[in-house]
Each structure stands twice: as structure tokens, then as C-alpha cells.
Amino acid sequence: MIHGILQTIAPFVIPVLCGVVIVAIFPLMAGYIVLLERKVMADMQARLGPMRVGPHGLLQPLADAFKLMLKEDIIPTHADWLLFWVAPVISVTMALVAFAALPIGPAFQIADINVGLLFVLGVSSLGIYGITLGGWASNSHYSLLGALRSAAQLVSYETAAVLGLVSALLLAGSLSMKEIVQAQADQGVWFLFVVPVGFFIYFVGSIAETNRAPFDLPEAESELVAGYMTEYSGFRWALYFLAEYANMVVVAAIATTLFLGGWLRPFPGSHQTLPGTSIELLDALPSILFFVVALYSLKLAPKQPVKVQKLVMLLVAGLCALLAAVMAAALFAPDPVKIGIHGAFWFLAKVGAYVYAFLWVRFTFPRYRFDQLMRLGWRFLIPLSLVNVIVVGSAIVVQQNWGWKHPLVSAIVTTLIMLGVAVFLAYDDDKHQAAIQAAGGE
Amino acid sequence: MTADKILFAFFAVLAIASAILMVTRRNIVHGAVFLITTLLATAGIFLQLQAEFLFVVQIILYVGGIMVLFVFVIMLVNLDVSLHMVQFNRQRFVAAALSLALGAQVFFALWAGRNSLRLPGGASLRLPAKNSEAIGDALFRHYMLPFEIASILLLVAMIGAVVMAKRRV
Numbered sequence A: 001m002i003h004g005i006l007q008t009i010a011p012f013v014i015p016v017l018c019g020v021v022i023v024a025i026f027p028l029m030a031g032y033i034v035l036l037e038r039k040v041m042a043d044m045q046a047r048l049g050p051m052r053v054g055p056h057g058l059l060q061p062l063a064d065a066f067k068l069m070l071k072e073d074i075i076p077t078h079a080d081w082l083l084f085w086v087a088p089v090i091s092v093t094m095a096l097v098a099f100a101a102l103p104i105g106p107a108f109q110i111a112d113i114n115v116g117l118l119f120v121l122g123v124s125s126l127g128i129y130g131i132t133l134g135g136w137a138s139n140s141h142y143s144l145l146g147a148l149r150s151a152a153q154l155v156s157y158e159t160a161a162v163l164g165l166v167s168a169l170l171l172a173g174s175l176s177m178k179e180i181v182q183a184q185a186d187q188g189v190w191f192l193f194v195v196p197v198g199f200f201i202y203f204v205g206s207i208a209e210t211n212r213a214p215f216d217l218p219e220a221e222s223e224l225v226a227g228y229m230t231e232y233s234g235f236r237w238a239l240y241f242l243a244e245y246a247n248m249v250v251v252a253a254i255a256t257t258l259f260l261g262g263w264l265r266p267f268p269g270s271h272q273t274l275p276g277t278s279i280e281l282l283d284a285l286p287s288i289l290f291f292v293v294a295l296y297s298l299k300l301a302p303k304q305p306v307k308v309q310k311l312v313m314l315l316v317a318g319l320c321a322l323l324a325a326v327m328a329a330a331l332f333a334p335d336p337v338k339i340g341i342h343g344a345f346w347f348l349a350k351v352g353a354y355v356y357a358f359l360w361v362r363f364t365f366p367r368y369r370f371d372q373l374m375r376l377g378w379r380f381l382i383p384l385s386l387v388n389v390i391v392v393g394s395a396i397v398v399q400q401n402w403g404w405k406h407p408l409v410s411a412i413v414t415t416l417i418m419l420g421v422a423v424f425l426a427y428d429d430d431k432h433q434a435a436i437q438a439a440g441g442e
Numbered sequence B: 001m002t003a004d005k006i007l008f009a010f011f012a013v014l015a016i017a018s019a020i021l022m023v024t025r026r027n028i029v030h031g032a033v034f035l036i037t038t039l040l041a042t043a044g045i046f047l048q049l050q051a052e053f054l055f056v057v058q059i060i061l062y063v064g065g066i067m068v069l070f071v072f073v074i075m076l077v078n079l080d081v082s083l084h085m086v087q088f089n090r091q092r093f094v095a096a097a098l099s100l101a102l103g104a105q106v107f108f109a110l111w112a113g114r115n116s117l118r119l120p121g122g123a124s125l126r127l128p129a130k131n132s133e134a135i136g137d138a139l140f141r142h143y144m145l146p147f148e149i150a151s152i153l154l155l156v157a158m159i160g161a162v163v164m165a166k167r168r169v
Helices: A002-044 A060-070 A081-101 A116-137 A141-172 A177-187 A196-209 A234-258 A281-303 A307-332 A335-364 A370-402 A407-438 B002-024 B028-048 B052-076 B079-084 B092-112 B131-142 B144-165
Strands: none
Touching: A002 A060, A002 A081, A002 A234, A002 A335, A060 A234, A081 A116, A081 A234, A081 B028, A116 A141, A116 A177, A116 A234, A116 B028, A116 B052, A141 A177, A141 A196, A141 A234, A141 A370, A141 B052, A177 A234, A196 A234, A196 A335, A196 A370, A196 A407, A234 A335, A281 A307, A281 A335, A307 A335, A370 A407, B002 B028, B028 B052, B052 B131, B131 B144
């Protein structure tokens, strides 16, 4: 009886539970991504970063959250208060809704929609309304200019980014996130290695879409104070930040699914087993990785100057050892559990690597000027991505009809062609700029 | 089945109510927001009809693309002026009479044909499971020529707009 009821309501309850888990955990995760960002930035600039709150600043996100919640929620005079209130909520909601179709491992996906990729793209492109409406409702020139820039930038770079995705879609032949990963498993190669140019275009486009440096024109602090969120304070301001980090994770997850093989481990085509067992060599990689990190932290622990730091290092070592044990135990578990846990590990690891690349780019490149941004988008990335789609499509037709069996051969040929096109576009743009300057500026 | 009906009622009421609000708001940004809600509610109805490709395209193209440009342009307009302008002309009685007549006509047509509105139920309505593939097939196989003509039309419109906007080409 109860079993029957459970079976009827399970399809309704389980997605809701997964959703609640994601919505509950993600703000905390976003807080720690912020901490990580500050730490990475500090490391790249030879500083220590936040160190005061908790050991190594580990409790900084919680302190920040408390501070933001206790701050006064200011509404500017003559602001459109309803839109002003709703705008950050739109941003956050749309970013979090996109999580519904992301496959975090083969076992953990809230909804496997057969137009999953389009759904994620569509919903995450709605987040722009949070920015534009918030900027407009603030009744402030800085905010309005930030919002306008943001809308222009998003419309320009979304085209290029999505055309970059199309090259991987052509290879996958499906819009469902699960089937895209499955196609990479079947072909035995991540699409990154087949269409590297598409990946590059998407990478640049996704940085611009999430308004991150060097494309953070909408919130350029030297020109616009804080852009669209100039007038926001306290918790609403925090919501904008939450949306920004959620969007980062979403674009990272899209790139992971389409180009980096989703939940597949590296070299999905190789099935070398450990001698004497049926365990595949590469499946043991996560536990080995965690184990090495644990040993390294154990080695570092006695060298720490302060007692608290020693304890933290030991704690990290214990945590990594525990994770290594879990990953190792999962190897002997029945298949769905094993694939689920290992898939989640690889997916999150790749998302982490992509987000790290975002931070790396942010601290390496200076900010673009607005006309440079538009030029890069319209005169370089969009033509390049259009040609890329044509070239990759032709390569697939050639491969299917005249049978170059190995996908990497056509990958090398297409990439060489695309590099030629890129050089031509850059040269043409330079000539164009020179012509404009010769004619006395724009 | 009842859940279906409740959802449909929700989307339908949302679409109609925000469509009405869209034309009655004096603030043009609010109008745009209500237009967005209408489009989203329509997308919801598409989804209920198991046309998930249309649902997503509606969101990506109309809500995520065209409306972003609308909002972009609206924000450049001086709102204070447009708030105090007379936005409607004075022929409201003629307009009311005409729309009443039109409404009566539509209602009469529906009433006269009420017995022929039964759709064939059951298995014949099952759609193919992957309707993005089905739409691709239809557009690029069966209706290739009209599709290409439409895209050339759009291309011409686009080039025309660029030529008109640019002072020197």
C-alpha cells in the first residue's frame, strides 16, 4: 500500500527534493567560490588574501553573508520600487532554474529534457532582464548605462557563443544533455579535441555573457561606479552576486557537457585494467589523486607556524583521505552507484577547472574598451563561428561519406583551416581600423 | 488530467491578464515586462501541447532575444515625456463599437461551428517523441523552398536596415 503510494508520488517528489538540495547548497558553494576567487587572486598577486575570519579565512563567506543580511536595504528616491525589488530575484531564479537540466553525473539530473541544451541556454539568457530592469529601475545614470551596456554585450556575444556550441552539437546529433555526453562516450573522444575552435569561441563568449573581466564593462568600476548594481545594497546586492556565480557554474557546466565530456573520465575510449583485477586503471585515478593530496597535506602539516594552521592541515588531509576512501569504495559498488559517484566527481572537477580558467583570465587580461568589445564580437567572433559551423559540418559530411575513420584527422584539418580564417579576420580588422583612423576617426 | 487543466488555466489567465495589462499600463517599461510575461505564458502553453521545441524557441527568440532589444530601445527613450503624452486618440467610441462588432462576429462564428470543433482524440494525436528532429525534417526537406525564401527576405530586410542606418557605406 505505502509502497504503491511512494511509487506514484516518486516522479513528483524526487525532482523537487533534488531542486531543494541544489537551491539550499548553492549559495554556500557560491560563497566559497568567492573565497576561492579572492585566494586565487591573492596567490597570483603574491598576497595572502583573506586570513582573519577563521583559519586561512575559511569562515569569510559566512561572515560576508551575515554582514550582507544585516545591512540596510536602501531604495533610491523615485526608483521604480517594484521592479527594483524584483530584478535581483529574476536574475537568481533564472540562473538556478538552469540547473534543472544539467547532468551532474549520469545519476543526478533533475530533468533529462530532449531539448535540454536549448532550455538551459534560453533560461540563462533570461537572467539579463534582472540586470537591465534593475539598472533601469534604480533611477540612476550609472545604473542605466551599465544596464544598456550589459544588454548590448549579451546580445552580441550570445550569438557567437551559441554558434560555437553548434559545432559540438553537429558532432553529437542531439540536444539532450545526456545524449551529448553519451555521443562523446561512443566516439571515444571529448569534443574539445575535435572542435577546439568552437570551444575557444564558447569560452570567450561565456566570459562575456557572465559579465566577467576582461569583459566586465557593465560593472566597470573606473567608469560606472558599479554599473547596474550601483544603487543596490545589502541582500539584494548579494542576490546579484549569487546570480553571477550561478551563471558562471551554468556556463561551465554547459562547456563541460558539450566539449569536456561531461561526466566521462579522461580517455573514455581506453579500457586498460589494473593487473589481476577487473578495475579499469583510469577509474582508480580519483582515489589516487585524493590520496596524493592527503599525503602532501600531512607532509605540510608539521611545517605550519601556528597551531590552528596545523590542525586545519590535518583536517584537510583527513578529508582528502576520506574522499579517497569513498572513491575507492565506489569502485567495488554495483554499477549505477559507481558510475554515479565517479561521474559526479569528474563533472564537478571539470566545472571547477573551467571556473578556475575564468579566474585566471580575469587576473591576467586588462579590461576591454567598449568599442573594442563590440569589434571583437561582431567583426571577429561571429564571422569566425559562422565559418566554423560550415567547416565542421562539411568535415562531418566528408567523414561520413568518404570515411576518414579517425575523427582526429578531420579535427586537425578543420582546425588548420579555422586558424587560417582567424588570421584573415584579424588582418582584415586591422586594415579596417587603419582605414577608419586614416579617415579621421569614427 | 485535472493537473493539466489547472496548468492550462494558469497559463491562459496569465497570458490574457498580462496582455491586457501590457496595453493599459502608461509606463512603457512595465508594458514591456507584461509583454514578456505574456510570451512566457504562451511558451508554457506550447509546452503543455508537447511542443517543447517551440517552447524553447519562444523563450530564446522572443523573450531572450527580441524583447531584450525592445527593452534596450525603450530605455533610451525619454520616459518622463512619454508618461505625460496623450498616447491614445479620441476615437474610443468608434473603436469600442468596432471591436464589439468584431467580437460578436468571432463569437457567432465559434457558436455556429461549435459541433465541428471536436478534435479526434486518442492515439492519433500522439506526436513523434523528438519533435525538434521532426521540425528540422519539415523545414529542410518538405518546405525547403519557402524556408529559404523567408530567410532571403529577412536577409534583405537586415541589409536594408543597415544601409538606411549607416550614413556612408
